Amino acid sequence: MTQTTNEISALPPHKIIGVAVIWNDQGQILIDRRRLEGVMGGLWEFPGGKIEPGETVQECIQREIYEELGIEIEVREHLITIDHTYTHLRVTLTVHQCRLIAGIPQPLECDEVRWVNLDELEQFAFPQANSQIIEALKDMGEMREMGRDGEMGR
Ligand SMILES: Nc1nc2c([nH]c(=O)n2[C@H]2C[C@H](O)[C@@H](COP(=O)(O)OP(=O)(O)OP(=O)(O)O)O2)c(=O)[nH]1
Numbered sequence: 001m002t003q004t005t006n007e008i009s010a011l012p013p014h015k016i017i018g019v020a021v022i023w024n025d026q027g028q029i030l031i032d033r034r035r036l037e038g039v040m041g042g043l044w045e046f047p048g049g050k051i052e053p054g055e056t057v058q059e060c061i062q063r064e065i066y067e068e069l070g071i072e073i074e075v076r077e078h079l080i081t082i083d084h085t086y087t088h089l090r091v092t093l094t095v096h097q098c099r100l101i102a103g104i105p106q107p108l109e110c111d112e113v114r115w116v117n118l119d120e121l122e123q124f125a126f127p128q129a130n131s132q133i134i135e136a137l138k139d140m141g142e143m144r145e146m147g148r149d150g151e152m153g154r
């Protein structure tokens with residue numbers, strides 16, 4: 001026997017992540033490019049990171065965004081929670097809508113940051129789990145437009 005019981009029964013690690021969809025006053029969303037050398041290197045993502053013990057999702061998101069980008073945000077409503085299993089990793093992404101309050105985003109822990117419009121998102125390569133986030137954002141955008149039409153009496 002070359003494998004221990006532990007290795008045979010080991011489940012892929014499970015990461016619980018708080019994720020921010022940050023909007024600026026121009027209606028753009030902030031995305032960042034993961035470092036080339038890491039897991040899912042070079043892919044774009046919505047900024048965020050692991051929830052620490054004793055922390056709420058909101059606290060986690062606020063802390064991670066300050067650490068990773070040096071900006072202050074307001075964490076707003078829950079958008080979607082996604083459970084996704086990659087080949088060697090399971091992630092739970094709890095995604096909140098957020099608003100930029102102060103600062104200019106800096107790529108402190110990533111390769112690049114960018115403000116983009118909702119309809120530009122599909123031009124960027126994201127991890128698989130993110131297609132559900134992007135869909136939820138688009139659904140929300142459509143709802144908002146319907147609401148606007150309604151106000152105009154159509
Ligand atoms: N922040 C973020 N993570 C995402 C997204 N989509 C997605 O699959 N993930 C995955 C990639 C990572 O495995 C995990 C985020 O964890 P993380 O950023 O705290 O940790 P990491 O893997 O980059 O590195 P480490 O801190 O464990 O060394 O969630 C996303 O849109 N944003």
Ligand SMILES: [Mg+2]
Binds near residue numbers: 047048049050
């Ligand atoms: Mg991170």
